[in-house]
Amino acid sequence: MTRYYPTDLLLAVERVEAELAAPDSAAAKLLHDNGVPELVALFAADELRDGLDGLFGGLSQFPWRPLIDTNDVCEYSPAGTVVLDDRTAGATLRGLLLGWAAGNEVVIRSARRPFWRELIGLVRGQGLALPEARTARADADVAGTAVVVPEIAFDGRPEPATLAVRVDPAREARELAVLALDCRSAWVHQLYRTEYLLGTSLSAARSRDTAEERGRLDAKLRYVVERARRAPFFRELPPVAGLDELGKLPIMEKSDIEAHSLPRSRDLSSGDVPTGEVLQSGGSSGTPRYIVYSRTDWHNMVREAIPLFHALGLAKGDRLINTLYGGSLYGGMTTTVTELSRMPVECYTTGQHITVDDLLMLCGKFDANAILAMPALLLPLLRQAVERRPGLRIEKVIYGGTPMSEVDKKWLREHLGTRVISSILAANDGAQLGYQCGELGGRLHHTSPDYNLIEVVDEAGNPLPEGEMGDLLITGMQKFEGPLLRYRIGDCGRVFRHECACGVSGPVLEFAGRTDGLIKIYPSRVLHADVLAGLGVFGVSQLQIEITPSDAGESVVVRTESPRVLDPGEVRAFLTKEFPPLSPPESGDGPSALHVECFAEGKLPRHAVSGKIKTVIDNRLR
Known part of the structure; x- marks a missing residue:
């Protein structure tokens, strides 16, 4: 059974939403000509996203929901075929969208089948992977899960199968986020099944999901790239279908963040209402981002x-x-x-x-x-x-x-x-x-x-x-x-x-x-991590290497930190033998001098904010 991802539905709804807002929109004309212009308000991708994120405990973890206390997961799967009776257009569209979000085939029993076929075609025609949907006569016998989508009753009017909403007199009902409210309501739980996977962690569930792994990652990449295109910096990015097209995207450098994010610019911002947290990065190694x-x-x-x-x-x-x-x-x-x-x-x-x-x-x-x-x-x-x-x-x-x-x-x-x-x-x-x-x-x-x-x-x-x-x-x-x-x-x-x-x-x-930490000295290269591992024979905990240009070539200073007192001469002799790129050559290219400074534990300078030790200082780059 093909697995569908609610993020693809969100992208489809977002595209229909944009079509409906365009002048002389054929989509808006479809709704107007069929006497249901109020359906425009239900094509609200951000509202639907927030509702589904709460319903599934995280859209980005779908189809699993990690359980905090046990490290197990619950897995979501569709109910199968969902059958909707078209009592009112608004309720039917809500059932269709949320039925699709859970991965179900949807059948709409209706007396206005041509309208629903056209609307289904509008959403499924956006080029995203969505479940099937079809129409049937209002009196047809259709196998599947019959779901009654409640009407919205304001001020708590007592009606059967009703989603009751109490509206403050100072507020207007049109402010209601209907789809997000649906995702908190009891009726929506008919649209999916959950299975508790005892002893299965999120990483284990993903690693066993080999048949669906590529499709799962493709859907994630499609969604994050499409969302990124809201920001001015990414507006010209091409849409991507999946991992095979990842190379179409340019490489993003640290300088891009420094130049195009706050406090200099809002080019990386989506324009959404600001929420969340801002962190500083790069303070210990360069310009803050x-x-x-x-x-x-x-x-x-x-x-x-x-x-x-x-x-x-x-x-x-x-x-x-x-x-x-x-x-x-x-x-x-x-x-x-x-x-x-x-x-x-x-x-x-x-x-x-x-x-x-x-x-x-x-x-x-x-x-x-x-x-x-x-x-x-x-x-x-x-x-x-x-x-x-x-x-x-x-x-x-x-x-x-x-x-x-x-x-x-x-x-x-x-x-x-x-x-x-x-x-x-x-x-x-x-x-x-x-x-x-x-x-x-x-x-x-x-x-x-x-x-x-x-x-x-x-x-x-x-x-x-x-x-x-x-x-x-x-x-x-x-x-x-x-x-x-x-x-x-x-x-x-x-x-x-x-x-x-x-x-x-x-x-x-x-x-x-x-x-x-990849130290390049003329034609030779050595990793900081390898030097630190090698100095383990001396009990070295921390290591800093500084390279400085000089008239004779380059000078390398190796600074160690360890719990016991070290002899710089012994450390230098070891480095000369085990890591020749760091030591002065008898002939040819290489550093002109190797110096070793040995510090007691905790005595190498730490960055005041991050607490890190600068592992390599390359003064040739200044």
């Missing part, structure tokens, strides 16, 4: 994040210390407080100002067993805490913002008894990109194309074969205000399909860090 999330965008982020936190290892009853950075429009604390407040866990949100005393008190008095943090803040804090309380235990560590070295993970297991150490990849511009389940480690992360579709390209924007390392582009499939379409986010990595022991199959991302 302001990323807008509408209310719906924010809700989608939360709906997707809660199953992700379950997959990271959080469970019902956990007691979590949240130390992520906040303030100055930075998103770490803001997003996670919203997400975690909906989960069945107890949270203690300290932010970046947590002290050792705070940590020990929360672990001792509140029995905190988990912590969410950035490694640059976390490891110095925990080492001081263990010195003061050697028996301290923290069961779960979830980290993001910057990578964590393997030597630090080993220390957590040995000194704190930590059994769950999971990484989450997220950014202010785009939210979550990937996560680690209990089976993935190192740099590997599950991704969700239903939320952020990830492409890998070379510097010129040409697609790279699966498994090759390159720049990451993201397309936010559930972000509609200030959309991110093929956005070069500034990270690099490679993507390949993986059958994971956790039960989720699909794309995984081997994350190699920021694109500026």
Whole structure:
């Protein structure tokens, strides 16, 4: 059975809505000539969108609805064939639109069959994938689910099968969002079936949906691109039918956001009523960018994040210390407080100002067993805490913002008894990109194309074969205000399909860090992440590499941070042997000098807002 997506119906309704508003509209003439001009008001795509989003618990998660407490999902499916008796045109059209939204074939029994055939043809003729619909004689015997769509009765008049509305005398009934109200009414539940999938997470449901995966992602991409075309910056974008046409869209650079969003411009705005949250991005690595999330965008982020936190290892009853950075429009604390407040866990949100005393008190008095943090803040804090309380235990560590070295993970297991150490990849511009389940480690992360579709390209924007390392582009499939379409986010990595022991199959991302972490010194290249991993033999937790041009060539300064005192000479000798591109060559191109500076833990400068350490400083680019 073909699955249909309500977002395609929304696009069709939006196009009919535009036709009805046009001068000399044939669509408006159809309604007027048949004595039902009031039906124009029912072609309201935004109203229908808001109603369906509430009805299905998130249009972007359809056909599943994640359950917060259990990490299971409910799955929606159509009732099958819905039969409507054409008592009034308004009720019949409401039944038709909502019947289609749930994926049903709709049969209209009517004495005015030519009108309904023409109207059905108008909506289905918009080039979108919609279910079938047909007409039948008013007295025909039709198999299916007979649905009585209630009339709208104002001021609570007692009529059978009635949708009663009480209207304040100071307001007019025409302000009523009828379709959104229908989506909150009992009658609409006849249009679909729900199945509770015990033990099935959202990511598992999607990974098993192999027959429908392409159609599901195609529908999401069609919708987000069409919605994006409301914004002046995207107005000239071509519509796309699906993933095969993704390459028709231009690559979006950070400079595009900087130039075309507030405070400079509203070119990325849809023109809708402002709602939601604005985050600042890029403050630690360049010019700030302001990323807008509408209310719906924010809700989608939360709906997707809660199953992700379950997959990271959080469970019902956990007691979590949240130390992520906040303030100055930075998103770490803001997003996670919203997400975690909906989960069945107890949270203690300290932010970046947590002290050792705070940590020990929360672990001792509140029995905190988990912590969410950035490694640059976390490891110095925990080492001081263990010195003061050697028996301290923290069961779960979830980290993001910057990578964590393997030597630090080993220390957590040995000194704190930590059994769950999971990484989450997220950014202010785009939210979550990937996560680690209990089976993935190192740099590997599950991704969700239903939320952020990830492409890998070379510097010129040409697609790279699966498994090759390159720049990451993201397309936010559930972000509609200030959309991110093929956005070069500034990270690099490679993507390949993986059958994971956790039960989720699909794309995984081997994350190699920021694109500026790819250090290029004349013909040679080396990854910051590889150098950090190599320095694990010295117990290095954090690493900064600075490249400066000089008269003799280029000077490289390597700065390390570690819990024990290091000998710069020993570190330099190691780097010279293991990473030749960083060391002065005897002949040929390369850096003219390699210097090593060793810092105590917590002593490398952190950005005041994000708390991150600038991993690579390339003064050649200035």
